[in-house]
Amino acid sequence: MTTDLRGAPGRPSAPPAPTALRRPNRPRANLPGGLGALVWLAVVGVPLYALLAATFKEKSDYLDNGPLALPSDPTLGNYAKVWHSGFPTYLLNTALVTVAVVAIVIALAVPVGYAVVRSRSLLSRAAFRAFLLGLAIPSQAVIIPVYLVITQLRLYDTLLAVILPTAAFSLPVCVLILAGSMRDIDEEMYEAMAVDGAGQTRTLLRLVIPMSRAGISTVGVYAALQAWNGFLFPLILTQSASQRVLTLGLYDYVAEFRVDTPALLTAVVLSMLPIFVVYLFARRQLINGLMGVGGK
Template sequence: MIMINKLKQLVIYIFLSVWLLITGYPLVFLVQNSFKIRMEFFRNPVWSLPEKFTWQNYIEVMKSGFYIYFINSIIVCFISVAIIIIVSALASYAISRIDFKFNKIVYILFLAGMMIPIHSTLIPIYKITLSMGLYDKLSALIGPYVAFSLPISVFILTGFINDIPYELEEAAIIDGASRFRIFRDIILPLVKPAIATVAIYNLTLLWNQFAYALVLTSSPSKRILTLGLFEFQGQHGINIPLTLTALFLSVLPLILLYVFLQEHIIKGMTAGALKG
């Protein structure tokens, strides 16, 4: 029995090692080739280490104004995620705990929003943005980002709040606590794993959003990372190490996000699995 268990563990370790190699090597490929000059990339095997590590590609990427795309993406994504968390948490609490006439209808409408293809709304949103005078502004992206992230966020948070025993709130009501205080002091602390899941999921999704930025912005100073990366690749496609450097810098914030918030990510995913 002991030998069988050790054999199972060995098989699992081998499988995980192979999986790590498959999923991790693309990132290693980006990093090692970002330190090569263009001619070295074509002269040597692509998997070889740089002959001489140089920061020239990183300097050129930043000189090209690539940092502007980072700043724009950070502004749009973090403001959008903050609004999503606040609105979805309040809406989920109302749907789950407040018994009003159109409670189920409101929840069904939120769920229906999950079935709307994003690309089918580009023309209407473009016309609305023009009529509101928001075209080619970063604020034009926040509205669509929030609107199309709310359905899944409300769905996740409502499921978590439904599993919280109502007796906790009854005790607070007896003590004279208001709805807002119950929401702030009881509900929010208990749904922190769900909020972390919603925040990270939406931040990753919005960070990689492309369609709305392409339709609703045109100026180079208003481009977000994905659109700027697309334009950058078109201008420097022949300089592959430079393009790979830009790609690595574009995914670096998400990697750092996971490194520093991996505990919250795992807790959120585990809690969601248990409640599911």
């Protein structure tokens, strides 16, 4: 019994209602998503397994048991065969081409991107439109004029004949990436540099380049991929074995009536390792730079 404010007995108070037992929110199983992930894992994993397993097989083992079978007698003979068949020369040539292309592209794309972002002149706008026009011109469409220019410059069958066109066709995308990255820099920072008396060169070196590291890394990785995987320009503009790059060196294992598949796949694995390592170290900057392509 309970009493009211006057001390008189009142009605008994109702007991508190029991709280409803709530079940913990458990994530529901996404069966279609899990099935799709397994299918995608098989699509990616099976070819990768076949690629790596073939490098440890003899040619007869590969032909008799197929690409998906485990190596019956694992061997490193394919790696030794590839390494002693001119692969170091191809690797060195490809590395020289890649480093030179990356250096040329960064040296030209950084000031061009800065001029596009900061200049308001008609010349800079026309230059930017010209670079954008380069995105619509494939290298296959102009290979004959490029060949004529290279021969007139007496650069045929040299690494420079591969470096210059590769850098030229990488510039449009690189300028677009850097222009989008530099547009993300606050206008107040430019004004602060101007108040301090900094000129255009000092602003570029002290402000723009440090603030555009992600875009520059993206440009470097993109140009490196274009140079490392380039096939058309080395095929048309070089001839001798001493100037051969990795993409052409793979043909050493392909003959008219035979293909040494294990050795060929071993060369593919060895050729992709350096650029894969570069991507692992620069993947974060690559993603951040691509996110800034569109500007603010």
